[in-house]
Amino acid sequence: MTSGSAAERPRGTIPRCGSPALPSSKALDLESGSAHTGSMGKRHRRATFAELVSALEQTPTTTPPPRPGLHGRELVDREGRSYAPTEDVSADRALALAAAGAGVVYDPCGCGGYCGLTWFSREEVQRMVAAGPPAIRRRRGGIREWRAQDGEVYLLVRDDVRWGDVLH
Numbered sequence: 001m002t003s004g005s006a007a008e009r010p011r012g013t014i015p016r017c018g019s020p021a022l023p024s025s026k027a028l029d030l031e032s033g034s035a036h037t038g039s040m041g042k043r044h045r046r047a048t049f050a051e052l053v054s055a056l057e058q059t060p061t062t063t064p065p066p067r068p069g070l071h072g073r074e075l076v077d078r079e080g081r082s083y084a085p086t087e088d089v090s091a092d093r094a095l096a097l098a099a100a101g102a103g104v105v106y107d108p109c110g111c112g113g114y115c116g117l118t119w120f121s122r123e124e125v126q127r128m129v130a131a132g133p134p135a136i137r138r139r140r141g142g143i144r145e146w147r148a149q150d151g152e153v154y155l156l157v158r159d160d161v162r163w164g165d166v167l168h
């Protein structure tokens, strides 16, 4: 479980998530394989490719149930409820929504949840509310309101926001 205390991050640096631009290890293997042209290497690569194809053929075509997290323009909470984004809110509005029962989830680097989200418990949200409005740093921080069909609200806090002793 990653819920609990706020994620640690060094001040003034942008945390990096897994870069999709990195060359894959498969490409690197092919690269080094052609450099050492041995029949052993070729046989090995062929076997790996066959395994890959068979693995693909066995992949079920059914869509798995949505998992908690950010999926484009859908936020799925830990109970499987779906939320749609509305708009960025002010610190005062965020406080009012949290006081009225909105959930709070944190995207530590503001990348859209690729590194994972930190979900806060009801008790932690109450501590935020008791601390007053959050401090949203203009440059990178932000809080967006997400709404479920039934009106439930989640506040998606991203990057540089301080809120009581929970987010600091």
Ligand SMILES: [Zn+2]
Pocket (backbone or CB within 6 Å): 016, 017, 109, 110, 111, 112, 113, 114, 115, 116
């Ligand atoms: Zn990230």
